[in-house]
Amino acid sequence: MNDALAGLFPESVRVLYAPIAEAAMPLPMAESRWAESMAAARRSEFAAGRALARQALAALGARPGVLLPDGDRVPVWPDGFCGSISHVRGGGHALCAVAVAPRSDHCSLGLDIELDEPLRPRVIERVVTPAEVRAAAAAGMSLADVAVLFFSAKEAVYKAQFPVTRTFLDFADVEVRLDPDSLGFEATLMTDFAETPFPRSVTGQLFRGGGLVAAGLALPPTETRRGSG
Numbered sequence: 559m560n561d562a563l564a565g566l567f568p569e570s571v572r573v574l575y576a577p578i579a580e581a582a583m584p585l586p587m588a589e590s591r592w593a594e595s596m597a598a599a600r601r602s603e604f605a606a607g608r609a610l611a612r613q614a615l616a617a618l619g620a621r622p623g624v625l626l627p628d629g630d631r632v633p634v635w636p637d638g639f640c641g642s643i644s645h646v647r648g649g650g651h652a653l654c655a656v657a658v659a660p661r662s663d664h665c666s667l668g669l670d671i672e673l674d675e676p677l678r679p680r681v682i683e684r685v686v687t688p689a690e691v692r693a694a695a696a697a698g699m700s701l702a703d704v705a706v707l708f709f710s711a712k713e714a715v716y717k718a719q720f721p722v723t724r725t726f727l728d729f730a731d732v733e734v735r736l737d738p739d740s741l742g743f744e745a746t747l748m749t750d751f752a753e754t755p756f757p758r759s760v761t762g763q764l765f766r767g768g769g770l771v772a773a774g775l776a777l778p779p780t781e782t783r784r785g786s787g
């Protein structure tokens with residue numbers, strides 16, 4: 559799985575993944591205070607994400623300290639670094655994964671992991687746009703089968719764009735073109751971020767296997783001109 563997740567990103571991105579129970583470590587005081595009111599399961603996934611993130615940052619030469627979330631729940635990465643965290647539970651899985659990179663290589667990352675389970679019809683309706691439904695049918699893809707891929711791709715795109723634009727997007731605001739063979743995707747953002755120059759189109763990669771679906775994308779450093787996260 560580590561290799562599969564690493565394959566979602568360019569080599570400049572450090573990806574780590576582990577079962578939540580194995581990765582979770584005691585939190586530094588400030589994070590521990592932040593997590594005080596969390597339920598036990600949420601606290602352990604939060605702790606796993608922080609522990610993996612510190613490990614990945616250290617491997618990139620950063621001196622990772624406390625990684626508090628900001629007011630929008632976005633992790634505040636050390637200066638010069640960006641990253642993304644995802645957790646998944648269910649179907650016998652309780653996993654956490656992180657991706658981090660130097661900001662000299664990437665301005666923002668998006669990582670998402672989901673259980674590879676069919677989405678409910680009402681969820682599919684919300685996640686997949688009419689254009690995506692038509693494209694899936696034309697490519698011979700079963701919507702029930704691939705809807706979770708669209709879901710994961712859009713979540714990863716959201717996680718990459720939000721720290722830069724601070725803009726809420728709904729599923730209909732992102733249109734995904736999926737290559738059913740390579741599982742590469744191109745996502746077009748239907749919103750014009752006039753205030754924060756942001757690419758209208760971003761590319762990413764999906765993985766499907768072992769009962770999981772994962773999506774990753776890494777934005778080049780030049781794609782945005784300001785932002786944090």
Ligand SMILES: CC(C)(COP(=O)(O)OP(=O)(O)OC[C@H]1O[C@@H](n2cnc3c(N)ncnc32)[C@H](O)[C@@H]1OP(=O)(O)O)[C@@H](O)C(=O)NCCC(=O)NCCS
Nearest residue numbers: 604607631632643644645712713716717720727728729732
């Ligand atoms: C952030 C979000 C995309 C995924 O969160 P999730 O379902 O809890 O799933 P994951 O476990 O994969 O990701 C959670 C992690 O994402 C990160 N995160 C949370 N909010 C974030 C945001 N706004 N931007 C970037 N990263 C964020 C955090 O690191 C969080 O883990 P932590 O709290 O332990 O640090 C989702 O909760 C959300 O806010 N959705 C609203 C918008 C949306 O879904 N639009 C449709 C897609 S375009």
